[in-house]
Amino acid sequence: MNAQMVKRRIRLVLIYAVLVLLVLLTLLPLGWIVSTSLKPSTEVFANPPYWIPKQITFSNYTNVFTGSSIPIAFLNSLIIALLCSVMALVLGSMAGYAFARFQFRGKGFLSLFMLLSQMLPLTVLMIPLYYMENRVGLVDTKFGMAAAHLVIALPLVTWMSKGYFKGIPREIEEAAMVDGCSTFQNLMFIVVPLLRPALAATGIYAFISSWNEYALANVLTRSEASRTVPLALNDFSTFFKVNWGDTMAAAVVITLPIIVVFLSVQKQFVEGLASGAVKG
Amino acid sequence: MKKMLAILLAMLLCIGCVAAMAETTIQWWTPNWDEPESREMAAEFEALNPDIKVELVITDWDTYKSRVTAAISDDNAPELYSVLTTDVVPFAQLGLLEPLNELGAAAGVDFDDLLPSAVAIASIDDTVYGIPFRHDGSGVYYNVDLLKEAGYDSFPTTWADMVEMSKALTKDGVYAFAQPLGNQANAVTRLVQQLYTYGGDVLAEDGVTCTLDSDAAKSALNTIVSSIQEGYASPSSAELDNTKERDLFGSGKLAFYISGPFDIDTLLADYPELNFATAVIPGLDGMACTTANGWTIIMASKAKDENKEAAAKLLAYLTTPENQARLTDSFPASYTALAYEQFATDYLKPFADQLENSKPEPTYTRWAEMEPIIYEYIQYAVSGSMSVDEACESMAADITALLSY
Amino acid sequence: MRKPLLTKDEKKAIPFVLPGVLVTALLIVYPLVYIFVMSFSENGVGQSGFAGFTNYIRLFHNPQFTRAVSNTLIWTGYTVVISFFLGFAMALLIHMKGIRLKGIWRSLLFIAWIIPGVVKATAWKWLFTTDGGMVNHLLMSLKLISGPVPWLTSPAWAKTALIIVQIWATAPYVMLMMTAGLQQLPADLYESADLDGANGFDKMLHITLPMLKDVSFICLLMLLVWAINEFALIWTMTSGGQNTTTLSLLIYNQFKVLNLNFASASAVMQLCVSMIFAVLYTRLVLKEEKQ
Numbered sequence: 017m018n019a020q021m022v023k024r025r026i027r028l029v030l031i032y033a034v035l036v037l038l039v040l041l042t043l044l045p046l047g048w049i050v051s052t053s054l055k056p057s058t059e060v061f062a063n064p065p066y067w068i069p070k071q072i073t074f075s076n077y078t079n080v081f082t083g084s085s086i087p088i089a090f091l092n093s094l095i096i097a098l099l100c101s102v103m104a105l106v107l108g109s110m111a112g113y114a115f116a117r118f119q120f121r122g123k124g125f126l127s128l129f130m131l132l133s134q135m136l137p138l139t140v141l142m143i144p145l146y147y148m149e150n151r152v153g154l155v156d157t158k159f160g161m162a163a164a165h166l167v168i169a170l171p172l173v174t175w176m177s178k179g180y181f182k183g184i185p186r187e188i189e190e191a192a193m194v195d196g197c198s199t200f201q202n203l204m205f206i207v208v209p210l211l212r213p214a215l216a217a218t219g220i221y222a223f224i225s226s227w228n229e230y231a232l233a234n235v236l237t238r239s240e241a242s243r244t245v246p247l248a249l250n251d252f253s254t255f256f257k258v259n260w261g262d263t264m265a266a267a268v269v270i271t272l273p274i275i276v277v278f279l280s281v282q283k284q285f286v287e288g289l290a291s292g293a294v295k296g
Numbered sequence: 297m298k299k300m301l302a303i304l305l306a307m308l309l310c311i312g313c314v315a316a317m318a319e320t321t322i323q324w325w326t327p328n329w330d331e332p333e334s335r336e337m338a339a340e341f342e343a344l345n346p347d348i349k350v351e352l353v354i355t356d357w358d359t360y361k362s363r364v365t366a367a368i369s370d371d372n373a374p375e376l377y378s379v380l381t382t383d384v385v386p387f388a389q390l391g392l393l394e395p396l397n398e399l400g401a402a403a404g405v406d407f408d409d410l411l412p413s414a415v416a417i418a419s420i421d422d423t424v425y426g427i428p429f430r431h432d433g434s435g436v437y438y439n440v441d442l443l444k445e446a447g448y449d450s451f452p453t454t455w456a457d458m459v460e461m462s463k464a465l466t467k468d469g470v471y472a473f474a475q476p477l478g479n480q481a482n483a484v485t486r487l488v489q490q491l492y493t494y495g496g497d498v499l500a501e502d503g504v505t506c507t508l509d510s511d512a513a514k515s516a517l518n519t520i521v522s523s524i525q526e527g528y529a530s531p532s533s534a535e536l537d538n539t540k541e542r543d544l545f546g547s548g549k550l551a552f553y554i555s556g557p558f559d560i561d562t563l564l565a566d567y568p569e570l571n572f573a574t575a576v577i578p579g580l581d582g583m584a585c586t587t588a589n590g591w592t593i594i595m596a597s598k599a600k601d602e603n604k605e606a607a608a609k610l611l612a613y614l615t616t617p618e619n620q621a622r623l624t625d626s627f628p629a630s631y632t633a634l635a636y637e638q639f640a641t642d643y644l645k646p647f648a649d650q651l652e653n654s655k656p657e658p659t660y661t662r663w664a665e666m667e668p669i670i671y672e673y674i675q676y677a678v679s680g681s682m683s684v685d686e687a688c689e690s691m692a693a694d695i696t697a698l699l700s701y
Numbered sequence: 702m703r704k705p706l707l708t709k710d711e712k713k714a715i716p717f718v719l720p721g722v723l724v725t726a727l728l729i730v731y732p733l734v735y736i737f738v739m740s741f742s743e744n745g746v747g748q749s750g751f752a753g754f755t756n757y758i759r760l761f762h763n764p765q766f767t768r769a770v771s772n773t774l775i776w777t778g779y780t781v782v783i784s785f786f787l788g789f790a791m792a793l794l795i796h797m798k799g800i801r802l803k804g805i806w807r808s809l810l811f812i813a814w815i816i817p818g819v820v821k822a823t824a825w826k827w828l829f830t831t832d833g834g835m836v837n838h839l840l841m842s843l844k845l846i847s848g849p850v851p852w853l854t855s856p857a858w859a860k861t862a863l864i865i866v867q868i869w870a871t872a873p874y875v876m877l878m879m880t881a882g883l884q885q886l887p888a889d890l891y892e893s894a895d896l897d898g899a900n901g902f903d904k905m906l907h908i909t910l911p912m913l914k915d916v917s918f919i920c921l922l923m924l925l926v927w928a929i930n931e932f933a934l935i936w937t938m939t940s941g942g943q944n945t946t947t948l949s950l951l952i953y954n955q956f957k958v959l960n961l962n963f964a965s966a967s968a969v970m971q972l973c974v975s976m977i978f979a980v981l982y983t984r985l986v987l988k989e990e991k992q
Contacts, residue, residue, distance in 0.1 A: 028799050035794060035806055042813045042873070045824035048835060052827075061543060063833030111721030118714035126722055128983045131922075133729045135975040137930040139953040140968040143961070144732035146366040167728045174721055179915075199713050228817040230933045231953075235366040238353045246819045250356040254329035256558050256625070258539050267820045278815055282808040286881050362957045369959055390959055478854075480940055532832040534854035664958035668941060669765060675943055679855040694764040 053265040060260045076265035086266050088240045089248035092158060093227055096244060099162035100169055101222035108173025109215060113203055116181035134171040138231040141167060146235045156238040164232050169222035180214040217288025220281060227274055245270040320606045321349040323374035325364060328356045333622050341613050348606045368392050373596035375607035381428055381592040384418040385659040388425040394595040394604060395423045403608035405615060414629040417656040418592050426592035427615045428629035433586035433654045434489065435647040436575040437545060437559065438552035451575035455519065458578045462528035465551040472551050474530040474544065475520055477678055479537035480671040485587055487674060490516035492585035492655050499660060504699045509692035518684045521677050534678055546570055557626035557647040574646045588654040590629060662699065669694050739965035756966040765951060773947040777928040780867040784924050787868060788875020796883045807880055814873040822937035825866045829853050859943035863935060871927055875920045882916035922982055929975055
């Protein structure tokens, strides 16, 4: 009995050790970015490299906040990602609901279509999407950028929410139907409240995808009217010179918020994913 | 009350008039390192031409090519763009650029004052597709103190002497120099410069046979590979670009390096203690051949026709000798501007001399497809997974195969 | 009586499905038609004479294309398989009985997936520097390697380094999905299996794996999509040098210089590959649903 407990203890300690190692590996690049962002330019390329700056400086951050377009880009990204995730949530969950609940002709084809659009490489879409938006005057607008990001977000939300809706027993809805609810009311007032964490998770997923996207933003944004954060990182490099301290400070500024957002809702996020993950 | 209304109406009308007058808006895409000067010049131009508004779009080095490509190829394209001079011809061949001979002359561009070698890179036959405002080639930056310690008062003039000196310079963690092989554009430029020095060329006259398997090409690649394998060029060459090379040179870890004249200001600002001088690149017996390139302003042919005249006006303004001198980070592409005092420094002189023996960087139609192939085999040769001869023969074979279809 | 044009279900479904499908169609049908047409056109912008299969023939004769295809296959194969199993293993570790603070471990490990692509690629490029890079420094101070490894500067290592980073970034996604799936498994199944005297391996094979089939499918699909389409990571870290050009990069390089017909032909080839996976996937999923 005692020997078994010892064995179990040792096993637990080993597992914890592995987990700690994995977490360290996960945080390695983040640590390096933070460390570099606090170094003065003379320490940035020190060889051999070290983690703790000999002279901690916050001047890189001052540059980022006062002398760059990062604050504006940050606001742009926030608006674009929000707009995109809201649009994706509304359109995608409606479609996902229909896929989960109704039998209709062309269902197989349409789900294949939604799936396929998820698989299109963005480098392929880049130029034709630009032509399209240019002709209707959407280039370099926040709405145009958010709409383009629907390419990634919408199929994703559709697929994920389809799984969630399947997990809701039909009986609940049928009971509501008897009470005279229309299908739409049904969705809005019965099903959606049940799935709040799941839909929130999907929304966050869409938000992060939009926030991080680079290839499309590269051609569809031009000025401070719509430029997003991944592109604003280039502010600190020119033909002659890359200012690494500033670039890394900016990287911290654009990465931390989404990590914080995620950490604050991680419980709902995982619950949400879970409800779609296994068929009930 | 009525009076008030009348005044208000008059004011509205005035605003309307001003708005109508300022109807033409011209977009100019300019890179972030030129931003302060660009803003000043745009404001000055607007003051001189109240009926034209200038809108700037700031580009950056990493993304400017793909962004300009998308914008310039669709209807109602933005009007003007600053681009690398070697990018002009490929755009022009696709019919995306406005010929500037007449349009430019009418707006006041003085073509006779522009350096013919710079204009030639931006032209097809006699049609000019861009007005260059910066034109330069590479040169050598060397650390005067380190060379003195090794017993050299000036920089050697032949490659063999330079190799000799390099072996003496490499010690105590200091390398004689490095090769910028961590960046495709930098690496390919280095090879092409050496290739031109040895009298070779990338393609044969027919334009479809690659001659990178010639003896000249093999010797050229060999100078690069052997400098690293024999240990006097830094072993970290494979991941260096110009920026990192300059940092190593500035902090005394390299005795010399090859780069463009735009590094002078940065070196002076970032490393005030550094005692450096410049020289021409040593060649077989005398000065090597450099590749010349620069920056040029182009006009999109797909821009609104009614805007082109105003755009040409702005273009002419931006490329006057005085403004070239402000906009360039090295040399201007105008004779008048070149004579200005600011370009007559000791640091710049070798770069000016070097331009005497220069060839334009390649502007082949499919050069952008050839570059990655060349780069890949340079990397193979440097990492030792291929011999120099093998690498040259493979790159020639691959490019010939590419061009034959 | 005539059959009605639309069934009752269809009438209900249309207003729900249509907006989403239309928006998606609006966004991708034009690009799809565009690249398809361009792949059969002669070169040039706006000049589009019919070129037959010229572009495809040119493509197959381009030595870069063949290399890009094989690089894409190697890259996809390694990253998908390793990410999947590594992520699954991480999930099982966290799910072990007696591990506290499951939520915290999960969140910390998931951070790798959230970091923007450009940021992680830049950071890793730096960490993998041969001379003065943290990875070599750490490995050398742990005496795991004797000299610096040329991570990004030799054809032999560059692919490995890229694959490591992609796994680092995507395995956490599998971990999260799998922990989510594991949480949903009914405990009573395991209890009855325990009563039957099943060992851990049996339980894994007969309960855990079949129950996680759906979530595994989703994970594998996402891993595939990400691997085939990955661009920012490879572009930032090697720019396709050291024989790391994948189809995605080849297409970008072509589009960048407005070589539209050639780029489109490469894009159509890549779509064909993705299409095979998509069809297989929907087949599997739809078959499941019918049962």
